[in-house]
Amino acid sequence: MSPELRHARVLVVDDNAAFLDNLQELLSDAGYEVGVASSCQAARERAKEGFDVSLVDLRLPDGEGTSLAAELKKAMPESEVVLLTGFATLETAMAAVRAGACAYLMKPCAPQELLLTLEQAMRQVRLHGEKRVLARRAQMTEKLAAVGTMTAGLSHEIRNPLNAAALQLSVLERRVRKLPEGQQGPLLEPLGLVRDEIRRLDHILEDFLQFARPREFRPEPVEVEALLRRVGDLLGSQAEARKVKLEVVLPSPISRVLGEEERLRQVLINLTLNALDATPEGGEVRLSASEDSRGIWVTVDDTGPGIPVAVRDRIFEPFFTTKAQGSGLGLPIVHAIVTQHGGTLEVGEAPGGGARFVLWLSKGAPAPAQPVG
Structure with missing residues (x-):
């Protein structure tokens, strides 16, 4: 951090x-x-x-x-x-x-001389960090350009065949359901697997499209408390299915932020789902918020294995993923949304040893930002 x-x-x-x-x-x-x-x-x-x-x-x-x-x-x-x-x-x-x-x-x-020297040294440390961030942003910009170029061709060449395959699959499923019940089972099971794979490919393509398409940013006041409770309600059943405790801890009252509620909800759902995926049975995912005069912090903690220090600087890069499946665009999309809101998103270690994501949002109007996916 x-x-x-x-x-x-x-x-x-x-x-x-x-x-x-x-x-x-x-x-x-x-x-x-x-x-x-x-x-x-x-x-x-x-x-x-x-x-x-x-x-x-x-x-x-x-x-x-x-x-x-x-x-x-x-x-x-x-x-x-x-x-x-x-x-x-x-x-x-x-x-x-x-x-x-x-x-x-x-x-x-003299104490003042020592403190002044320390502050000057800290300025240098911050400059080092800013240079690293700028270098990483330059690398991400290059990858974003590649995504935009690829998407122009992929959206048409892949979406059309996917839609045709999904349509024919639905026709085939209706025909299978007209057969005697005893014959349906062995045929419906592979059809379900094919449907899931088509859906997965469609989601990957949607990630590409969302990341590459410019979108106008229209901020409005967002109730942070209601937003976090809504995310907790939406994902409560998934936490129960995984046998993981999902806890939402909020101060009351908590200020509003300016942003797009739907996109901020997407950010928190993505971070919380990742935390649930990483947390073993009996573990805990904690969604909490705090604030000061400058802004609001939203923290997502889990009790999973955590994110190795060696990859923390890369997890927001397009196409970088530690999962066996996926586009490698989930967290980059989240990071792009947060950046558009004028906020920051950082990763570290939770008190329980798992991963910690800290989202910071300003209470004031976000600085003008270029449209992102």
Whole structure:
């Protein structure tokens, strides 16, 4: 999840216990999520939990801070490292630059100077994230262009034969039902399988069409509480059939957002169905909402296996899927709808270890957006 939707994480590495305690208190009061380590080895272990900025002492009991800084930058390229030292020299400053540190502070440093340096480092972290998002959007734009080109031919060449096949299948089914009952069963079963496959192909084609066709965006006030309860009601029977608990947790009252209710319902149904599919019997899917002065967060949590970190950045790419069947356009369509609403959609880990999708929507009017599928 981006730093804008959570506390920024700071890893402090220093072998002075009193200094660590002071920094942890100062940074926690400033709103940072703070982790501490007193050696290179401990820092390597803590770094596995993730961090945005690391404050690293130049001299540590089991190694040099410059070497550790280079390791941390290699492990977390989008993070930043600030080196701390009580013995500043030209050589150590040059070593800090070579290690990839973004800043170099003398100990003891004034609280305001430290906080200002951290904020500057966080700006760099946010820039790294924005560059990654822009690169991913550029890649998605190329794939979208490919989808549009393919759809122009596919919609006619595939839809017509599908419609003809479905029609002939209906004719055949009516004829079979006129036979004696004892003869119908062995014939109706394969017909049902064929019908399901035609329906699946039709849904895949509809995904292509929906993703490629421009559509005008007409926002209106949407009651979030009613929207979430409606999704819970619609999918309640499917949750029961899967023996999964579906819970909707809402504050009362909750503000409205501007958007298209039908399309937002499509987003939440898709995310909730994915969560139900991923959750084993006896598990739980939780649909919840919260708000602040800026907007509303809708969270979908499940107790399934979760989404591996390695693929989280790719799940909104067109055609990328981890399922055996499907077009790979379900989540990209969801992401496109959310983007058109001026919102964000991010994936992470739920408290129960499963997947967590966090949808953010502004209470105000969405910024003008290009029509998307």
